[in-house]
Amino acid sequence: MENVSSLAGGQYVVASEVVTPGRKNAGRWLIQLASLGLVAIVLVQILYETGTLSWGFENWRPVLYAFLVWAAALGAGQVIIRGEAGYRALFLLPALLFTILMVIFPTVFGLYIAFTDWNLSSFAGRRFNGLENLYALVNDSFFWNALGNMIFYVLAVFVQYAIGFGLALLLNADIRARKFFRVAFLLPFMLSPVAVSWMIGKSLMEYRFGPAATLARHLGWDSPAFFTTxxxxxxxxxxxxxxxxxxxxMILLLAGLQALPKELLEAAKVDGATPWQSFWNITFPLMLPVSVTAIVIRIIFQLKLADIVINVTAGGPGGATDTVSSFIFREYRDRSNVGYGTMLAEFYLILIIIFVMLLLNMVSRWMRKV
Incomplete structure (x- = not known):
């Protein structure tokens, strides 16, 4: 423990606990043995599940118990090795263990499932099939078609940004009923995409009796089918x-607009700048950090687009509206193909990680230049 000693003049000196080399070695051995035990149990279970070993555990519960023992040994080892600093490290340990248990382990376990032939409609159960799922993915034209559709959906984010920026500028101006319009424009965001898909896609845009289809017929469209072409x-x-x-x-950009210094816009107005000049030379450059943040967050959300497609078109016609997420969902639900569906999900996760890292790196470099 830390010792507090008093000196002349009312000053205090905190002396840290001295940890002996033997104690440090004991803590390291404790962590290493627990880690080796966890790795051994996980490896045995994986080999047993793949059929390489003829003996193993009936389920993955021993792995969970081994993980809990390893977590306790890790905390105790930190205290033994680092003394008082180890107690402070214990406050970070729950977050680390939660990340391992809820993020890293499911991802690694999903990677194992991706290399198995596991169809819920088959009585054969799960078996290891090597790279067969990966070969099937490479030759799956429907998956690559869904991935190509995602490019179109991601590019649509920039159109959404332009419209959102225009609405934010409108709601930031001194107009009548501004508070009402702010609430009214936020109403769609308060609805679930599933509700929107049924309210608009299945009702308003229904090709026989939907109001949108009826209006389109009055405007000259003979067969207003919104989801067949x-x-x-x-x-x-x-x-x-x-x-x-x-x-x-819109709400992100509106928050950024309200944080801009009004003195700059007033000075530009006094100097005779037109509204367009003020926007292009002052407002837009100052809004770049907020704009980039809004676009990046929106792209990340767009990469998970599935619910509207699943409920309205189920990927049709002929996969024209499919997203990767909706395609994976149907692989699980309609074909019960857990192994191949997990391979699709893991491959898509890797693509998203690479894409987002490159996007953030590109944005960071561009912002530094700007």
Whole structure:
């Protein structure tokens, strides 16, 4: 423990606990033995599940017990090795263990499932099949079609940003009923995308009796089917998705606009700058950090687009509106193919990680130049 000693003049000196080399070695041995035990139990269970070993555990519960023992040994080892500093490290340990248990372990376990042939409709159960799922993914034209659709959906984010910026500028201006319009424009964001898909996609845009289809007939469109032609179906999905998410972009940009120094805009107005010049030379550059944040967050959300597609078109017509998430969902639900569906999910996760890292790196470099 720390010792507090008093000196002349009322000063105090805190002396840290002295940890002997033997005690440090004991703590290290404790952590290493617990780690080796955890790795051994996990390895035995994996080999047993893949059929490499003829003996093992009936389920993964021993792995959970080994993880809990390892967590306790890790905390005790930190205290033994570092003394008082080890007690402070214990406050960070729950967050670390939670991340390992709820993020890292499911990802690694999913990676193991990805290399198995596991179909819930088959009585054969789960068996290791090597790289067969990966070969099937490479040759799956429907998956690559869904991935290509994601490019279109991600590019639509920039249109949503432009509309959201325009609405934010409007709501930041001194107009009548400004508070009412702020609440009204936020209403779509308060709805669930599932509710929006049924309220708009299945009701308003229904091709026989929907109000949107009826209006389209009066305007000269003979067969207003919004979800039978590929490009019209994609645009319809983008419109519903934009209706939900544009308020999110708008509220972020509105918060940024309200934080801008008004003195700069007033000075530009006094100097004779037009509204467009003030926007392009002052407002837009100052809003770049907020704009980049809004776009990046929105792209991350867009990469998970699935609910509207699943409920309205189920990926049709012919996969024209499919997203990767909706395609993976149908692989689980309709085909009960857990092994291949997990391979798709793990592969898509890797693509998202690489894409987001490159995007953030590119944005960081661009912002430094600007």
């Amino acid at each position: 590929p490009w019209i179906a994609r645009l319809s999905i983008v419109m519903m998705d934009s209706w939900v998410w544009i308020p999110f972009v």
